[in-house]
Amino acid sequence: MKRQKSEEEIRVTPDALALEVFKAMDAAFVIRNISEGNYSIDFTSDKARRLLPHLTADMRQSQLDPSSDEIAQFWRAVHTVGTTGIATKKDFILESSVSAKFLRVILLDQTYVVVLMKKTKERNQISRFLDHGPAEENLVTYLCDAIESDLIGQTLGMDSLLISLSSDMWELGVVTYYAVNPATAAICGVHPYMVRGKTTAEFLIPKPSVIEADKRWKEAFDPDTQRSSYAVEIQGGTTMYMETKQISPKLNLSILLLRKGKEARPKAISRERGQIAKIYKKHQWEGVLEDILELISEGLQYASTSRLKIPDSRNIFCYIYNGAEPFLPSRSADGFQWKSSFSAPSQGKMQKRYFYHKTEEQRMRRRVMWIDKLPHLQIIEYRHLIYHGEVQTDHLIGTEALNWVDVISQVTNRDDHKLYNTMEEI
Known part of the structure; x- marks a missing residue:
């Protein structure tokens, strides 16, 4: 009695097999069983290459040395279906979240496994991301795709940014990564998709470093903007700029930029200028002022060495003071009497002191601002x-030496300010 052929074990001609593969709407692999436990990739559709570019490029290597449990499960499914002939459907989180159907085909006594794939929503992963926060599933999916494809870096024209989407510190000194950009993955010696769901402990990042980073971003966190911006000077005169945006209560987007300190010899004056906004919100303006103090420290020709009188104008008068003695106490050196306003020390880099002048005709406020590492420069x-x-x-006016349009445009052209603006847009 002849054995009835199963649905999964279909004998077809080579032309018919190729036709069926090309007709398939899903991404497809055709994998040939060369010998026991040894497979060769005979065909990969264009859609499969777009869906899983790293897996298709390193298919042979991934078989010999799987880089993750998911890839190992993929090859186990290939082996099982190739051996038993029983069709199997499995879901994987590889470079994308995919649903794969494995079918065995016997052609001229040669065994093949055809794998048809569809991209699926990463619902299980997304559910771990969100904790009843403001973010939506499509936003998180977009962020993951944008990070792994380095869309943010490409938009800024910067390939040195280190970008990650991660959890809060759910265990002392441990954070989970959900997506990283190629530059971050390269530091770990892996592809971006291999980092999904991995923890800082798995990448041997010391717990004290994670705890310190968590402390810094929480100290600089602004609940109004749901953002944290800070800079840390590290060894070799390098400054680390960190921008963190809280996407939801337990999900954070972080962008890190390393910038080397001043060179021993003066840099040539750059003619490049950035864009200037017509209006800056309070926190944006203070961010610009911080960057301006950094810029002015490299070129003191913009600063005034004496206290200036207030011009007769209804505009905002702002200048940079770099006198032999601190600006405060200034008494009435600017032509007005001021009453100090009590204020607690600022939490961020920028320190601020407020003073008010009130008469029937005049109601003005004076702010004196500086950053801790440059106390001699005051705005x-x-x-x-x-x-x-x-x-x-x-409405901004400065001094003869300080043209605000020129100085702001120099600041907005710097990489760290581009990073700041990117977080604003996000």
Whole structure:
């Protein structure tokens, strides 16, 4: 009695096999069983290469030395179906979340395993991301894809950014990564998709380093913007700029930029200029001022060595002071009497002191600002109380030495400020 052929074991001609593969709507692999436990990739569709570029490029290597449990399961499924002939359907999280159907085909006494794949939503992964926060599934999926394809770095024209989407510290000194960009993955010696779901402990990142980073971002966290911005000087005169955006209560997007300190010899003056916003919100303006203090420290020609009188203007008067003695106490050196406002020390890099002048005709505020590492450079800002919160750049006036349009455009052209603006857009 003849054995009835199963649905999965179909004898066809080579032309018919190729036709069936090309007709398939899903990404497809055709894998030939060369010998016991040894397989060769005979065909890969264009869609499969787009869906899983790293797996298809390193298919042979991934078989010999699987880089993850998911890839090992993929090859076990190939072996099982090739041996038993029983069709199997499995879900994997490889470079993308995919659903794969494995079918055995026998052609001229040669065994093949055809794998048809579809991309699926990463629901299980996304459910771990979100904890009833404001983010939606499609936003998180978009972020993962954007990070792994390095969309942020390409948009900025910067290939040195280290970008990650990660959890909060769920165990002391341990964080889980959900997505990283190619530059971050390269440091670990892996492809971006291999980092998904891995922890800092698995990459041998010391727990004290994770704890310190967690402490810093929480200290600089602004609950209004759901962001944290800070810079740390590390060895070799290098500054690490870190921007972190809280996507949901337990999910954070972090972008890190390393910038080397000043060179021993002066740099040539750059003619490149960045864009200037018409309006800066309060936290944006303070971020610009921090960067300006860094810039001015490299070129003190913009600063004033004496306390200046306030011009007769309804605009915002702002200048940089670099005198032989601190600006405060200034008494009435600028032509007005001021009453100090009590304020607690600032949490970020920028320190601020507020003073008010009130008469029937005049209502003004003076701010004296500096950053801890450059206490000798101080920004002195005067504004009438009709200007509060936002700063309109066309209402800014400076000194003969300080053209605000020119200085701001120099700052906005710097990599660290581009990074800051990117987080604003995100």
